[in-house]
Amino acid sequence: MHHFSTSAYLTLIDHSSLHQFWQVTVPAIAFSFDFLLHGILAFSALHLAHLRPNETDEWTILSRRHQSVAVTSFSSRLNDITNENVDPCLLYSCFVFMLETYSITTSSTAVLPRDISRSFILLQGVKGILSTAPGRWSSDGVLAPLLRRAVEPVFIPSKGFKAQIEALREIALPSEVTLICRNALDGLLTTFEAIAAPRSSYAYVWLWAITLPQAFLEFVSEHEPFALVLLAHYATLVRCFEHDRWYIQGWSARVLVAVQDALLESWKPWLEWPVQCIQSGLDVRKME
Incomplete structure (x- = not known):
């Protein structure tokens, strides 16, 4: 978790206003939900694998272990998503998609179109989670910082x-x-x-x-x-x-x-x- 809160979280930020959210808020949520905690640790381990090519195998194995624990824990929550756990469930789903995307970029075997479709299906799981608490997550939920910068309508010239x-x-x-x-x-x-x-x-x-x-x-x-x-x-x-x-x-x-x-x-x-x-x-x- 130290690596996430000092380094890996920075790779998730594209606006300075989100530093507090990813560095502090997300880890704080994770300590109450083990599937999110292990999802973050899996992501952090892969970041270390990326940063340290000579230690790739070691960190990749550790990431897979955390992913396995996270999936087992999360699976038991899928049929019981409530206002109390919808935010960590949504965050975990985002980490799962990032991990899946990374696996496509680093696969040692040929990537097939069905692999891309499968990764998109994982991302679409976010929609199902959001539907369990319509309206709440965008207004007063802890994820509100992610959604405060709506895209402004603008005319874009032909390109x-x-x-x-x-x-x-x-x-x-x-x-x-x-x-x-x-x-x-x-x-x-x-x-x-x-x-x-x-x-x-x-x-x-x-x-x-x-x-x-x-x-x-x-x-x-x-x-x-x-x-x-x-x-x-x-x-x-x-x-x-x-x-x-x-x-x-x-x-x-x-x-x-x-x-x-x-x-x-x-x-x-x-x-x-x-x-x-x-x-x-x-x-x-x-x-x-």
């Missing part, structure tokens, strides 16, 4: 990413996937505008992933071409934040390779733009 979205709209799709994939396309644009808005936050980049319907995630797992192309374009948004988030560094590249390996040859020309952005490390928010 490279938006041009790509409009080009994708012109693709003719099979009737059975049209509605779901068109909605996912709209969601990509919404997420882009969120991360490009003034006073935005890193967390907004996951808006697309957390709002995708189960049917779209199944399309990704089944290698539906248009769904995979959208996933590759989404990876360009995440790429914007990889430089200062150790647990997602390389995520976009792994996702892109997964898409390239699964996509039909006839669809691969649609990957040229995301390939250029990701391999060149371009920030699509700043592209004209």
